[in-house]
Each structure stands twice: as structure tokens, then as C-alpha cells.
Amino acid sequence: MSIGARTKRFDGPSKVDGTALYPGDIPLDNPLHAKVVFSNRPHARMVSMDTSSASAVPGVVTIVTAADVPMNEYGLTMFDQPVLVGVDGTGRSAVPSDISRWEADQIAVVIAESIEAAVAGAEALVVAWEDLPIVPDIDAALTGDTLVHGYNGKPTNVFYDYKIRRGNMAEGWAAADVVVEATYEMPHQEHAYLQPEAAVSYIDDEGRVTVKIAGQWIHEDREQIAHALDIPDDEVRVIYPAIGGAFGGREDMTLQIVMALAARKVHALGIDRPVRSVWNREESILGHHKRHRARVVTKWGATFDGKIVAVDADVYMDAGAYNYTSNKVLGNFHVAIAGPYAVPHVRIDSMAIYTTTVPGGAFRGFGAPQAGFVCESQINKIADALGLDPYEVRRRNLLGEGDPTITARPLPIGITMEQVLEECATRTDTWRESAAERDVRPFASLPPSDSAVRTGTGIGIGFKNVGFSFGFPERCEATIELGGDSDEYDSATVFHAGADVGQGAHTVFAQMAADALGLPVEAVGREMSDTATSGDSGSASASRLTWMAGHAIGEAAAVAQKAWGDGDRPARGHYRYEPPSSEMIDPDTGEGAPFITCGYVAEAVQLAIDVETGHIEILRMVCVTDAGRVVNPLLAEGQIEGAVIQALGYTLTERLVVHDGRITNPRLSGYLIPGVADIPRDLEVVNLELPDPQGPWGIRGIAEMPMIPCAPAVIAAVHDATGVWIDEFPLTPDLVRKHLRAAGIT
């Protein structure tokens, strides 16, 4: 059986020995080099751009500007960004192209014989700007004094909103014995994938504009390129070579469209050479979106026995300069505010707000980590206020099968939140013994003063919807071709578009095909991630790819087996899977069933805090997930551990500084992701593998869930240790000290 096997990743050795080809590594015959030029203006109107000096720089071949973009607009869910900011033309788009709304809006691509010449050309561009007022944050945006997208006809920077109106708030407050109110501030997060953006583009031998790049959804990339170039989709080809991490950060376009434009312009000059562009880390951090920063003002009511009776919340989400996927992230954020709990009376208003800062977009968890921080902090505070055990207060509020959520419909069948919670409770039962008894010595190199080091524990739980939700037409295609010379097939090839972003998708596809076909996994070949050979898989995001691809591969295998039986040689099976549909929620009441299926998680931490230095050390941590049946436990464990560490970075060390519309620490020396020494030595990952009744082989999803409850669990542990609640993060020593000082801990 290939399902459940600890198969090693096919691409593992090549990534260890360096032979894996990422987009920046692909050997090219006589390439040209492209430098993408950023506006370096958070908010300004371009008055003029003179390319003559740049064109005259020795080695510069050509320069792509806004005038070269037939349809100068971009956006995954709404077109609100010029592909290139410039004075000379918007194509047929309604989006004014002459305004930079973000410091990394792209204004030109300089193509040259060498990187040095391209950089020199970029420096020789003469651009005149008229600066416009910067809208640096939510507060400034809400005044409406400066409209970031004034052309859209709205008198406000709020461009998308959702509501929930459930029950009767007056009744809810009347029933409440305790009320917990707070304002939470959630920070940006940078994806910090190992591989900065890079791309190669050329015209292939069938005349297609071809882009080799690291992304998450080749067919979406193709559609966006075709839209901007104003050509049919099938005149564009997108190929993903090795991808060095994504986490949602490659869902939106960075180099895709401009490199397609570059290939076409070079080709039009009669030059038959590929073009390459490789961003450095600074360009990567400046040039792609982030996890949204947000503020939630909320008030919850509960009875003495811990039942939540009312939730009131206003969600303010900073979308930055452009929508990207903000309207979708906001939807997820919105419906997750009350977590996996039943609440009879609810008012929530959520809004996405434009500012002239880096766009917010997809990032592992897609709004759920922000909502989870709010929800789990609130329930931890309710437990504290009522003197209840934090596990017990959750038990009393959990949604069960058929219970209406805050959107008045049940969660999809197969709810396992309770089992996950109880497993976490069991695993942490032994934590009552103190750190001293376990001979744990945090901060060993600096002997603390006697009273400075305190310990505490905390938990958080959560769920994440698997698959694009809110009525999105989900789909996933797969094709399988069987081979063999005798009556029985003995080999197969899987054709699939799904992106292996480092999670091991292609290995897992082969395992699922092998299982469906009764072949050893070594007999399954792979043709992957090329729009010329594969149908649409949908994105490698939303914890969806294994679930969707499993359905498609399983069915394609059956079709191929039938073709084999019918005597077809080669025998091919193609299948387009479309899952049961989800619903958009009602705009006025929020009613609806937005999800297809869900995965569940609980996390507990025990930490030590030095209250004098503000330093925190995670002593031990448990992450219990229900990812459903696991295809490859080796990969799943690594992915969950990685997610927990990424969540710890979000909680503790990763602080993006955005000042006056500019990121001031766009380097990994200033934006600190966890290092090896920061990983808890005692990190336990448990997967319950309770089958999803709707999932292929009982699969749910893995990728996002562990990201969700970490921050509230850590904050609860800090409270347990110090008595201080902190409603913001990351918990840098400086921030921790600020709160402890305010609480009188000197």
C-alpha cells in the first residue's frame, strides 16, 4: 500500500546536493538579463519617464514600460493594480496607470546583455513624480482624507465588507454574567521562503509566450498573463521548475506578467534569446505581499458556567495598496472570529481597507491566524475571569455535528474538534510537574535573579477550511496514462498541474496514483506543473491540493483502468473533479455554509519568561492535528513541524517595520525568522488521522491548521506566568517589557 508509506521525496536528493533547478538556476543559452524597477514611492503620480538615457547605457537592449502593456491591469479577484505604473497608457483598463500606491509598484523592466548593464540602465531612468499624501495605516485610511483608489467611486478606503447578524444582542448581553472586551492588533508577516523570486521567459517552439517561474497555480498565472497581454490563454505557457517555498506568497504575480512582456518585446525586436530575472532578498521582501496586519475591537459575553452567549466584533484589515486576495482573506477572517464555538447572539462587521503600504494577501492560514488570536485570547480570558480550566471552558462551547455556526449553518460533516482537544489535554496532563523537576534551565548563560524567571502554560485550538470556499467553483484535473507490454499494465504516468512548493505534492500524487492502480510507487512517472501538458489543478493553497488531487487522481485511475480493459494503448484516463459546492454568505446577515470540509488543531505550550529581560523560551510544545488520513507521514510531520516553527516566528520574533509606507527592515538580518536554536527541543507533533468522510482515502488537509492557535497559546502562557495579558505581538523582548512595565513588573 502506498497510502501511509513514509516514501522519501523524489526531489529530496537534488535539493540536498544542489542539482535541483530553481528558476534562477536553469542553464540558458545566451540569456538576456532583466532588472525590474520599483517606483520607490509609496504614493505618487508619475509626471514623466524619460528612457532615453537608460536606453543609451551600453548593453541595454530594450525597456518595457506601461506603453507595452495591452491591458494594463492585474488582480486575482478584482483588477485594481496597473501591471506597470506609467504615464503612457492604460491599455483598455479602467485603472489609472500613472499612480504608484506602494513603494514596490513596478514601473519598468530594463533588459540588457548583463545584470550590470540592466542595473545601470535602471539607474539611468529619469522619472518625475508628484508626491501624493501617504496613507500609512488603518487609522489614516479611515479618515478618508486621501483615497487610495479614488477612481472606484467610493468615498472611503473601505472597499470590501462582510456582516454577521445573528440572534439578538440585547438578549445576549442580558444573559451574560461576565463580559470580556479588548482591542487586538495583529502584525504583518513576511513569507521568507528560501528562494527569492526568479523567472525565465522566452517564446517556445510553438510560439507561446513561456514563463518558467515558482508559483502556486500555473493556470491562474497563465490567465493573468494572457489577460494583461490581451491574448488567448493557449498562447501562454507557464512551467514551474523547483519551487523554494511559497506559503501563499507566490499566489499573486510578481515577475509572471512583466517577464512575459519582456519575452514578447525581445521577440518583437527579432531577438531569439531567453530573458532571466532574479530578485535579491530585499527585492523579494519589498516586492511581494504579506500576511495582513489587522485590528479587532471585540466584546464577548459568557455565563458563570462558561457558555458564550454573545460576540460583538469590528474587524479592520489593512489590505495595503491593492486587493490581491484581501476580499477572500477577509471572508475567512470574518467567519472564524468565534472559532469552533456555538454562539447564539453575534454581530460582526469586517472591512478590508486600502492604505499605501505593502499589499496584504495569502499566507498560510488565510485570515484564520488573525481570527484565531482574537477568538482564543477571548476564550482564555473568559476562562481566567471565571476561574475555569481552559480545556473545560472550550468543551462547554464546542460545535458538534449539525450545530449552527455563527453563519447559521453547521460545519461540514466529520467535525473532530473535540477529539483533538481531548488528545491535547491528555498529552499535557503531565505538565503539572515543574520545570525545575525536569531540570530545565532556560537562559542558562545568564544566571537570573531569583524572582525573574517564571513559567506558564497556555493552549489554543482552531479549525481551517480545506479548499477555496464561499461559493468558489473548485475543481482539480488529473490525467493518468498506463503502460505495459503484457495484458496487465506495469507502469503509469501522472499528468498533473499541482505545484510542489516544497510540501512534497508530487511525491504524494505518485503515492495516490500507485495506490489507486495497484502499482509500486517507483512505477509511477510524473509529468508535472506545465500548462502545455496538464489540466487545471487549482492552487497549491487553502490546504486543498492533496484532498482535491486525491479525488481527481483516484477517478482518473479508474478511467484509465477502464480504457486499458477496453484495449486502448496507450490507455489514458482524464478526470475533472468538482467537489460539492460551498456558499457565499448573505451580505446582510452572514448566513450561509461557506466551507467544503475542515481540519482541526490544538496547541499547548509551556514556556519560561525572564520578566527582567522580556525573553521567552518555549520549554515544550504539543501540536495535535486532525489532518485526516495521511498519505505520507514523513512529509506530514515535517510540514506540521515547519508550520509550528513558522507560527512561533509570527508570535515571537518576526516584526516587519512599516514606516510612512515603507518597509524599513527588508532583510533577513532585520526581519528575524526563527533559527535552529529557537526551535523548541521538546516539540511533539500528533496527528489523529480521523478520516474525513468526504475526503479521498479519508484525507483532510495539513498545511495551515498548525499556524492558527500558536500565538494565543503563547500569550496565554505568558499570562499564566506573569498575570499580564498582551493583546498584540510579536512578543519581542522590548514589547514584553513594555507590557510588564505597564503592569508594574520592574
Add this chain to the structure above:
Amino acid sequence: MLSGFELDLPDTLVGVLDLIADGRGTPAVPLAGGTSLIVDMRARRTMPNAVVWLGKIPELRGIQVTQDHVRLGPCTTVSDILNSDELAGSGVSLVRAAEAFGGQMVRNAATVAGNIACNSPASDLVPPLMALDAEVILESRSGSRTVALDRYFTGYKEDVRRTDELITGISWKRQEESSVDLFHKLARRKGDAITVVGVAVNMAVSDGTCMRARIALGAVAPTVLRAKRAESMLEGETLTPGLIEAAARQATEEASPIDDVRASATYRRHGIQVLTARLLTQAWGRLT
């Protein structure tokens, strides 16, 4: 992206001194580990026309411990310091700083002279060296001179070294038995993180009296500096918790920290207080 430059690879010290003394255009810049210089060149913060690599002169690297002195060759790497048994007994605060220094690859390349010459107030090696009363030996074609590390830095990114001079050694007196030297840094993660506050303490005690106190502070002023008034509060005294607290508070007065991307001035000032008090308490406790 690096811009073009001339790279010289001399194999004698005289060759180096000739090259950096050469007055053609901008002066040639010595290159040792490159963990600071190359980063600055890539960011175009500095764009020398000529670079002189010191790596072909083996005698510039090494740790010599004699009866009275410890001397480090300028190209001694941070990893050399970490792996030295001799330093563990005569400069352990420097070993602690080496442990907290950058990441493994940086430690393998970065050198002690480079860490001084790059003039960073957040240097990790300078506070312990300064607390050990280390001296810097500077050589040029016109001779050599010795400068106390305490007097080497003259302002933010400024020092006494002329462009025709090379740091050819760092030395300090071996510490007596009844002394302790300590270092600790606060940073925002456990490794590979720029210092937020670094404090080195060196103390000698005789008959229950503090005979020597040195307190060096990193990342809290335009240069690494000694908190001399705090030191003088301690020398000749029997230390008490109250005196240690007062000296630690005095040390915060001698610093001039700023707000930056890593921490606020308020946090840094508090960090000096906490680290200084704890390190003084620890030192006194070991010696009495």
C-alpha cells in the same frame, strides 16, 4: 551587486603595508573574513577601488599565550576563539562572545581585527576585549604603535586607525587567579542576531575588596564604551546588592542608546541595568 575593484593577494605583511600605503586614488582596503566589508560593498555603502586580501599570510592568524600576555593575530577567526583551549582559561568572556557571534558560517570567516575595524557599536568581541584592557597594535610602513582599545574608537564609525595602518595584533595581560571576566548579550533570537545590548564585566577581588572593575557596554552608544564612573563606584569597595544596583544604574547613565529596528532606547537602558547587575553579582559571587 558588487561593483568592480582591484584585488591584491600579497603574501607578506610588508606587501600589505605597501599596498595600503599606496596613494593612488582611494586607499586600498584590507579584507580578512569579509563578513562586514563584502556586505557593505554589495550594498554600495563603500566602494573601494582596491582590496587587499590578508588570507595568504598565515602568521597573521593565531592565538599566542605567554607567561604574561595573550596575543591574537588579526586574522584569528571567531571560530578559532571558540575552539581555543587556552582562551578558555585566560579570556573566557571573549569565548562567550564568540559563542553568541553571528551564525556558524560567519564565525568561520569573521576575524577579530575585522570585528574591531568595522567599527560597529554592536560588535560582540569588542566589549569583552575592552573589559580585559586589550590593546590594538597598528603597523604601517612608517612604524608601529599600540593603542588601548578603550581609546581606539572616536565616534560612530570613526577610529584612530589611519588608512595606511593595519591592525596586526590584539593583546591583553593574562588575568590573575582572583579575577572573573563575563559577557552576555541580549538579542532578538538565540543565534545569528545583531546585539541589542551587550555587557562585559571584568573584576578582580582581593581580601573581600573589589580591586578592579571593568564594565564595557555594546550597542548602546555610538561606540562600544566603558562605564568608567560605574567602575569607580566599585573599586576599593566591598560589593553589596545595593551598591551593585547603584553601579548598574550609573552604567545606564553613561550610555546613550537609540531607538532602532531591534529595540527602543528604553529597553536598551533597562537591559544595561539588568545585565550589568547580574554579571556583577555573578562575578562577585564567584570571587568571594
